[in-house]
Structure formats: structure tokens, C-alpha cells
Amino acid sequence: MAMRSAAQAGSARPPAARRARAFDPARYEGELAALWAELAAEEGARGGAPEAPLETLQRLDRALKRHPRDGRGLFSRSELIAGYRHLQRSGRLPAGLARDETLWLERLRLRPVRTLSGVTPVTLLTRPHPCPGRCIFCPNDARMPKSYLSDEPGAQRAWDHHFDPYLQTWSRLATYRAIGHPVEKVELILLGGTWSFHPEPYRIWFVKRCLEALNDFGIDCERRPPAGAPVADFAALPRALDLRRGDAAYNREVGALLAGALGAGLLHDSERASLAELFAVQRANETAATRCVGLSVETRPDHVDAAELVLLRQLGVTKLQLGVQSLRDAVLAANRRGHDVAATRRALRLAREAGFKLQIHWMPNLLGATPESDLEDYAQLFADPGFRPDELKLYPCALVASAELVRDYESGAWRPYADDELLALVAGCLERTPPWCRVSRVIRDFSSDDIVAGTRTANLREHAERWLRERGRPARDIRAREIRGGRADPARGTWSALEYETSVGRECFLQRTAGRDRLLGFARLSLPAAPAPLAELGSAAVLRELHVYGASLPLGTRSEGAAQHGGLGRALVEEAARLARERGYASLAVISAIGTRDYYRSQGFRDGALYQHRALGAGPQAPRA
Ligand code: SF4
Numbered sequence: 001m002a003m004r005s006a007a008q009a010g011s012a013r014p015p016a017a018r019r020a021r022a023f024d025p026a027r028y029e030g031e032l033a034a035l036w037a038e039l040a041a042e043e044g045a046r047g048g049a050p051e052a053p054l055e056t057l058q059r060l061d062r063a064l065k066r067h068p069r070d071g072r073g074l075f076s077r078s079e080l081i082a083g084y085r086h087l088q089r090s091g092r093l094p095a096g097l098a099r100d101e102t103l104w105l106e107r108l109r110l111r112p113v114r115t116l117s118g119v120t121p122v123t124l125l126t127r128p129h130p131c132p133g134r135c136i137f138c139p140n141d142a143r144m145p146k147s148y149l150s151d152e153p154g155a156q157r158a159w160d161h162h163f164d165p166y167l168q169t170w171s172r173l174a175t176y177r178a179i180g181h182p183v184e185k186v187e188l189i190l191l192g193g194t195w196s197f198h199p200e201p202y203r204i205w206f207v208k209r210c211l212e213a214l215n216d217f218g219i220d221c222e223r224r225p226p227a228g229a230p231v232a233d234f235a236a237l238p239r240a241l242d243l244r245r246g247d248a249a250y251n252r253e254v255g256a257l258l259a260g261a262l263g264a265g266l267l268h269d270s271e272r273a274s275l276a277e278l279f280a281v282q283r284a285n286e287t288a289a290t291r292c293v294g295l296s297v298e299t300r301p302d303h304v305d306a307a308e309l310v311l312l313r314q315l316g317v318t319k320l321q322l323g324v325q326s327l328r329d330a331v332l333a334a335n336r337r338g339h340d341v342a343a344t345r346r347a348l349r350l351a352r353e354a355g356f357k358l359q360i361h362w363m364p365n366l367l368g369a370t371p372e373s374d375l376e377d378y379a380q381l382f383a384d385p386g387f388r389p390d391e392l393k394l395y396p397c398a399l400v401a402s403a404e405l406v407r408d409y410e411s412g413a414w415r416p417y418a419d420d421e422l423l424a425l426v427a428g429c430l431e432r433t434p435p436w437c438r439v440s441r442v443i444r445d446f447s448s449d450d451i452v453a454g455t456r457t458a459n460l461r462e463h464a465e466r467w468l469r470e471r472g473r474p475a476r477d478i479r480a481r482e483i484r485g486g487r488a489d490p491a492r493g494t495w496s497a498l499e500y501e502t503s504v505g506r507e508c509f510l511q512r513t514a515g516r517d518r519l520l521g522f523a524r525l526s527l528p529a530a531p532a533p534l535a536e537l538g539s540a541a542v543l544r545e546l547h548v549y550g551a552s553l554p555l556g557t558r559s560e561g562a563a564q565h566g567g568l569g570r571a572l573v574e575e576a577a578r579l580a581r582e583r584g585y586a587s588l589a590v591i592s593a594i595g596t597r598d599y600y601r602s603q604g605f606r607d608g609a610l611y612q613h614r615a616l617g618a619g620p621q622a623p624r625a
Helices: 016-021 025-046 053-066 077-089 101-108 153-160 165-178 200-219 249-262 275-286 306-315 329-334 341-353 371-383 405-411 419-432 460-470 568-582 594-602
Strands: 120-125 185-191 291-299 319-325 357-362 391-394 438-442 451-453 494-502 505-514 518-528 541-548 587-590 612-615
Touching (some): 025 053, 025 077, 077 165, 165 200, 200 275, 275 291, 275 306, 275 594, 291 357, 291 594, 306 341, 357 371, 419 438, 419 460, 541 568, 568 587
Parallel strands (some): 319 357
Antiparallel strands (some): 494 505, 505 518, 587 612
């Protein structure tokens, strides 16, 4: 087995965190103090009156120009934030600013939308590994986990850190912090190939290392972790595979490299952890300053079974991303998915019984599909209780050079939908999405240089929403309704419940809305018709998701008018408990994340092995506002 070698080089591109760290605020203390003093004085003159974001930006730009870095260039936002923290540490922060760091950082956030759903998402990629799929639309970049291209933003970050979960997590947190985002509540999103196909010790180790990074970052975010080295020389692998060598070229190339470097188990000694080791790190994260409040992995329907779901819960997974792609066996077969629709139904039912949040990946424009059949399928996703996902990534098939679909494109068997066809299809899908489902993504994040054929319109959702608005039929999925950064008083909101049938019983989407259907928060409550196969759940009602909107705020802080932390989370738990009790359930189980266990304990839940439980009729009760 090969040893890790630091000499095995990755990309020469410096990681984002390293670039951010290169700035030394102490060197510019005078300029930064003057700049912040000016901002404080202007704020004082305005008396803290509310201001449109554009005005804030204009005011900031003027101040940046008046206080240039080195007398020439402008300080970047991340440098400005680094300066704020340096002045705070050295006690030189102007008095007017010291009162509310959260407010200032909120205004200076470079990409505020990232944390407006309530938590800070940290996306990580597993390392290259064979995949059981043979899907003809899937990219084959052997330097990446299956289905990812090195040009994608997340992929580049993973490459920079040799796919090391600890370093990826740390650097992402450091970048978020540098640009002013709170990093106390983190959703870990683990992507790459088929999660369940990695060796079990690797999966346990991967999650353990992510959590260790969260724990360590919460203790000392200034400590730079040591640089890592790859477990195998991934740089020796070809970016684009020779498709004339037949299918499974990715598996052959990656499998051969890993077998040569790591032995038949395709696993380095350093990539193993036991469940006992993981549980110890999880316990530390329950009360850490940076907590994991959500964990999702992506896998295939035919790799979901009862044992896998138990392991996912042991890892702390709360959301499953399931590659569904099509609801037609003929289309699945033509695209060599290797599973049928029955497998999808089965996986969704098992995962729903186990209380997971269900996000599916659905791909229109596959070989054998038409815009009409796709729209029918999409409607079927919600008409049929066997599907009905909570969230959806809608990825129109885009052809990349390394996908085997190239042959069908060249032979004329496949063509991408024309732009107007695709726009009408996506708009039709959005229109058919019920208000309890969230379309989280429309279009895959490929760079337009990688796309051989297919849409390059990155903001397709925006176009589709406009298309619908112009016809008086606005989208009403969760994403279109969530309040995001808007201000609203949760106490003035209205309760309602959207109820529907699922493969396991009834589902209740409890929501609090304000104004014109703006979503302040919601809970997903599963009311099973029969006991779950998992003994721990038994006949309990299951709280599958609790989501409160508003910009992500540090734990224990409040922002005036923001939906988060307004007691809405507690009220949603009580509404769910009240409803479950009314329907005759004796207990309520919650599929809590590692970092929310403490919160649920405070709401009257006690720890089980995989879930937390509350006997109904006991525990805190809130009046229904
Ligand atoms: S299962 Fe997913 S990652 Fe694997 S080949 Fe199919 S699409 Fe690609």
C-alpha cells in the first residue's frame, strides 16, 4: 500500500482560504480604522434608520474610495471584515460599530443569498471512486468523483484540498467567515458518485473528519490546519476518458489507480474510522460553537435498503439526495441507469418510513424522452403518492464531451431541447410544483465551456419564473415563497396545514406565512398508517423537517424582525405535537441532526439510538397564536 506523499502535487491554484489569509490587517490598521470610523459616523448621523441594500453598497463604495489600500487599490469586502475583526481584537473599533457586529457583517456579506435559507451550506466532494452506475449522460472526468467535472466551483475546491474532508470543511468555513457569514449552524452536503458505494469505513471516516473540522473551527478558527496530501496520484488520471474503450472506462481507470496505490480494498489506512470514534466526535459537536444542523448525501435508489438507512442515521444524515432521473423504465434502460422505477418507489418508501428528508434529482431531456413525456412525468411525481419528494433538483440533460451520450448526439438519436422548448418545460414544471415542495436547483453547475450541447442559461429558473409571471401564473414552490432576507414579525403570521397522502400514510406540511404567502417557517410531519419497520420508530408520528427562515444568525442571537430565533421553531414543534396528538399518536419522533439534538432536548425530547422522542401529552406546550 502506498504511503501518502506530500510531493504528490495537486493544482497550483491556491485554496481560497489561503488567499484570504494572505491579507494582514495589522499592516493597514490606520487606513482601516479611518474607514470604519467614517462608516460609524455616517451610521450615527442616520440614527440607524433602515436603508435599502443598494444605498448601503453605494455608501460603502464611496468610503472605500476615500480610504484606498496603499493609496491606490480598494480594500475588498473580505479585507474590510478582516480589518473589523482586527480592530475589535485590538480594542480600536469605533464605539458606534462595536454594538452590533452581526448587523455590519450582514450588510457586508458578499453573497448573502447563500445563508438566507437559515443555515450555512458547506458542500464537500468525496474522492474519485468507482460508481455502480453506467449512465450515458454522466461526465467521465477521472480526476473527480463520478459525475463531477474539475471546472465546477465545488470540484476545484475539493481538488485544492486533495478531497480531504477536514481541509475542505475548514477552508469553506474560513472563506464564509472571511466574507462575513455566520458559521455557527452548518449544513454539510456530501456529494460525489454514489455515497453508499464507498467502503463503509471510508463513509464513517469522512463524516467524522467533517465534524472534527467543525469542532476545531469552533474552538480556534485562526488555527491553520496542516496541508494535506492525496492518498493516490489523482493528477496522473486523464480528465477526459477515451470513450472508444467502451463503458465503465471511469471505473477501470480510477479502480486501477486506487488498487495500485491502496490495494484491493481501495482504501488508505488513514481513511478508516469506527462508529465508536464517530460517536465521540458527534457528542462534541452537539454543543460545539460550529454545529452540524443538517447532513445530506447523494445515492442511487437501488443502494437504499434497511441496513443502509440505519447506517445513515448513525452517521447523522438527515436528508437523502436520490438520483431518480426518470419515471419511465424504457428511458431508464435507454440511458443505462441500471435500476427501474420500482426501485425508486421502494427507496422512497423506505427512506420516508425512516423519516428522512427526500430530495430527488430529476433529469428531463434524457435519451428517449420528449418535452411532452417529461412534463407528464413531472406531473406524475406529485400526482402519485409513491413519489411526492420534499425537494427537487431539476437538471435538464446537458451534453459534456466525456459522456457516452456524445455517440447518440453524433448519430442523431439524441438532441438537446431548443431553448424555447426547455423554457416552456421548466416553467411548466415550476407551475406544477406544489407549495410544500422546494425546487432547489434548476440546471447543473457545468461551466459553459464544458457543455457540448444543451442549455448554457445559468439563470434558467429566473427566466421560467418571469415567463410564468407574465402569464399570471407565478411559481408557488417553497423557494418562490420563502421569506429569505425579508423582515416579518413571526407573531403576526398565519398558521395553515397542507395535507397529502404518501406511500406510508399522511403527510402534513405545517406552515407559518405572512403577507402574501411569504413562508416564515414550516414543519414536515409524517403520520404513518402502520408501524415503521424500524423498531425504534414503532407507531410514532415523525417530525421530518423543521425549517425557520431568515438570514442565518449566530446561535443565541436575535436580529430585529428576522424570522429566525423568534420562537417560531418552538411554536412549529408544538403545532406538530398538537396535531399528532389530535390524530391519536402517542409519541413524536424527530430525525434530528447532530447539532440540533440539544435543541430538541430543550423541547422535551429524549435521546433514542437513532432519533429523539417525545411522549405526547407531556412536554412544553405553546398556545396556538
Ligand atoms: S449513478 Fe450517478 S454518478 Fe454514477 S454513473 Fe449514474 S449518474 Fe453518474
